[in-house]
Amino acid sequence: MLRKLGITAIFFAGLLSTSALRRWLYVVFCGYEIHRDARIGRAYLDVRVLxxxxxxKIGDFTIVRNMNDVVLADLSHIGTFxxxxxxxxxxxxxxxxxxxxSLKLGYGASITSRHIVDxxxxxxxxxxxxVAGYRSQLLTHSIDLKACRQDCAPIVVGRRSFVGTNxxxxxxxxxxDKSIISASSxxxxxxxxxxxxxxxxTPAVAVKKLDDELGFFGRQSPHIK
Known part of the structure; x- marks a missing residue:
């Protein structure tokens, strides 16, 4: 309880502070490992190991709670809300x-804005x-109707893949790897x-083979202009 109160205090203190100060507060008081070139927005970060x-980058008003560990590799990005x-x-x-x-983002991977990640x-x-666009859901748990109990399993999104909006x-x-999941699938x-x-x-099925020379697959920068 005291730890959660401390994280909440850091969050509210961070609303009026700089990214550098927010990073310092999380490092000093929570023991997180945050590179000096990383940017921490006005985010609530309740994680045992970060x-x-x-x-x-972690964007403004993203909530991360009740997590064992979160790893963002270099140049990876979690957006806002x-x-x-x-x-x-x-x-x-x-x-x-x-x-x-746990949540692990590979080099240059990103979750844009307004998504739910269970x-x-x-x-x-x-x-x-x-994970592009808005309102997508990654759901690692559900009810096992046969056994009548909660059940869970990991989710893996391969390298250089694109998950469309919703x-x-x-x-x-x-x-x-190198998959495109069409919007609303x-x-x-x-x-x-x-x-x-x-x-x-729904459910999604493979409808065509993609050109391996697709620019998205071969890009060397995570940023798309």
């Missing part, structure tokens, strides 16, 4: 002995991949699939 790399949450103690998932509430289990987003990625999903593929395809629909 590691933010060089040039990485995102809701990212985990569950570090719930007994409903006692049957998942290896469950960890990290009841692990979420990994590969290098140069983007998508739903369900628990256990594995998005292959529901992706539930858990078995290994061929990289470099476009996925469309």
């Amino acid at each position: 590691n933010v790399g060089a040039g990485a 995102n809701w990212i949450y985990g569950d570090t103690s719930c007994k409903n998932f006692a049957h998942k002995a290896d469950r960890v509430s 990290c009841t289990d692990k979420v990994e987003i590969g290098e140069f991949s983007i 998508c739903v990625i369900l628990k256990g999903a594995v998005v292959p 529901v992706f539930a593929q858990t078995e290994e699939a061929t990289p470099g395809q476009m996925w469309v629909g």
